[in-house]
Amino acid sequence: MASRSLSRLALAATGVVLSALLGGTAAAQPADTPVFWRVPATAAQAHALAAAGFDVEEGDAGTVSVVGGQAVANRLRALGYRPTFFDTVYKELPAQANSLAADTFYGGYRTVTAHENHLTAVAAAHPDLATKYTIGQSWKKAQGQGGHDVQAICLTKKQTGDCTLSTTSKKPKFFLMAQIHARELSTGELAWRWIDYLADGYATDATAKSILDTTEVWVVPISNPDGVDIVASGGNSPKLQRKNANNTRGGCSGTNIGVDLNRNSTFKWGGDSNSACSETYQGVSAGSEPETQALEKLARAIFPDQRGTGNNDPAPSTAKGTMITLHSYGNDIIIPWGFTQATSPNDAQYRRLGAKYSASNGYLVGTNEETVGYDTSGTTDDFTYGELGVASVTFEVGGSSGTCGGFLPRYTCVDSTFWPKNKGALVTAAKAAAAPYQQ
Numbered sequence: 001m002a003s004r005s006l007s008r009l010a011l012a013a014t015g016v017v018l019s020a021l022l023g024g025t026a027a028a029q030p031a032d033t034p035v036f037w038r039v040p041a042t043a044a045q046a047h048a049l050a051a052a053g054f055d056v057e058e059g060d061a062g063t064v065s066v067v068g069g070q071a072v073a074n075r076l077r078a079l080g081y082r083p084t085f086f087d088t089v090y091k092e093l094p095a096q097a098n099s100l101a102a103d104t105f106y107g108g109y110r111t112v113t114a115h116e117n118h119l120t121a122v123a124a125a126h127p128d129l130a131t132k133y134t135i136g137q138s139w140k141k142a143q144g145q146g147g148h149d150v151q152a153i154c155l156t157k158k159q160t161g162d163c164t165l166s167t168t169s170k171k172p173k174f175f176l177m178a179q180i181h182a183r184e185l186s187t188g189e190l191a192w193r194w195i196d197y198l199a200d201g202y203a204t205d206a207t208a209k210s211i212l213d214t215t216e217v218w219v220v221p222i223s224n225p226d227g228v229d230i231v232a233s234g235g236n237s238p239k240l241q242r243k244n245a246n247n248t249r250g251g252c253s254g255t256n257i258g259v260d261l262n263r264n265s266t267f268k269w270g271g272d273s274n275s276a277c278s279e280t281y282q283g284v285s286a287g288s289e290p291e292t293q294a295l296e297k298l299a300r301a302i303f304p305d306q307r308g309t310g311n312n313d314p315a316p317s318t319a320k321g322t323m324i325t326l327h328s329y330g331n332d333i334i335i336p337w338g339f340t341q342a343t344s345p346n347d348a349q350y351r352r353l354g355a356k357y358s359a360s361n362g363y364l365v366g367t368n369e370e371t372v373g374y375d376t377s378g379t380t381d382d383f384t385y386g387e388l389g390v391a392s393v394t395f396e397v398g399g400s401s402g403t404c405g406g407f408l409p410r411y412t413c414v415d416s417t418f419w420p421k422n423k424g425a426l427v428t429a430a431k432a433a434a435a436p437y438q439q
């Protein structure tokens with residue numbers, strides 16, 4: 001782990017003490033909800049835990065999250081670790097939240113159908129600005145089991161050739177995607193607000209107008225619709241589904257089914273979990289999942305290949321295109337690489353771009369090792385950067401505890417906190433699309 005994360009490690013340790021003092025237990029969770037343990041661990045320890053068969057996944061700097069019940073916690077303690085229950089706690093809902101429309105859940109979060117209707121409505125209301133695309137299918141839809149199309153919207157003040165799925169159209173492109181991890185609830189809502197800000201703001205907001213006059217903005221608000229259906233099926237107790245709904249490997253139950261779509265991309269695939277029930281199960285092969293295929297097909301359709309094939313080949317300073325994949329949580333801006341602890345050949349440029357994003361949201365900029373503390377192969381942003389040279393980062397939205405923390409922040413946090421913090425970063429990403437490596 002790099003030295004700059006040490007202060008975060010200290011903060012994380014403080015959080016553990018607080019959590020212990022608050023006496024959080026798993027007892028309040030619904031019976032089918034997986035229990036998460038926060039475990040202070042170095043990157044090397046995280047690797048060792050995964051190798052020993054623990055279900056290790058995202059955590060804050062200097063910690064990992066391990067999925068399992070009391071027996072898993074006892075095994076961790078026996079190995080000398082100090083697991084504490086961590087915040088996937090359901091926040092108390094305002095009284096009126098229980099009477100919201102059927103296309104929302106857990107106090108206002110939108111269902112997949114609501115997102116689909118939103119894209120249709122925006123395209124209908126702003127034909128000069130918005131174009132909706134079906135870019136592929138969810139696993140269930142591909143299997144003929146219901147499911148959804150994976151949908152994208154392209155926003156720009158349309159001139160000839162704009163938003164036509166072309167690598168050679170004139171305007172530079174910013175690609176925002178959200179909720180590839182279904183339970184990371186706030187992220188799809190941020191995509192929703194970004195779409196509305198641009199489409200509704202064009203007429204009155206000089207920044208929105210400037211962006212759409214000069215840039216193609218592509219948004220996939222729900223990258224994992226089958227997973228979000230599972231989450232929403234919990235209503236006021238959302239299910240903590242992270243992966244897609246592919247259950248063909250068998251042996252998994254509840255929210256353990258599925259492939260982690262953010263470990264399934266084709267670039268440097270293969271370094272993550274082969275255990276079907278793991279939260280970071282990478283799938284049977286690179287790009288095996290239809291949702292992954294849809295996202296990669298879209299990226300290849302709109303961005304030319306601008307980078308060489310070697311790990312140390314930098315994207316040229318003239319390369320265009322920005323990409324942000326929204327995750328939660330951790331208050332991080334994660335720059336490449338994911339698949340290796342080595343920094344990318346555009347590292348200095350990424351740190352400058354990341355600092356500009358951070359000027360808006362205040363998140364910590366760094367590589368995996370410097371932020372979350374673990375490697376990640378087969379991520380979407382490693383693909384768009386590694387294959388295409390697009391300046392690609394992960395945002396981990398929100399903190400680890402409190403009303404607006406964890407996987408399940410209260411819905412009102414979207415407008416009180418997450419959107420005000422991140423709107424400026426998304427504006428920066430759109431403005432940087434013309435020359436992201438010259439910021």
Ligand SMILES: [Zn+2]
Nearest residue numbers: 181184327328
């Ligand atoms: Zn995530």
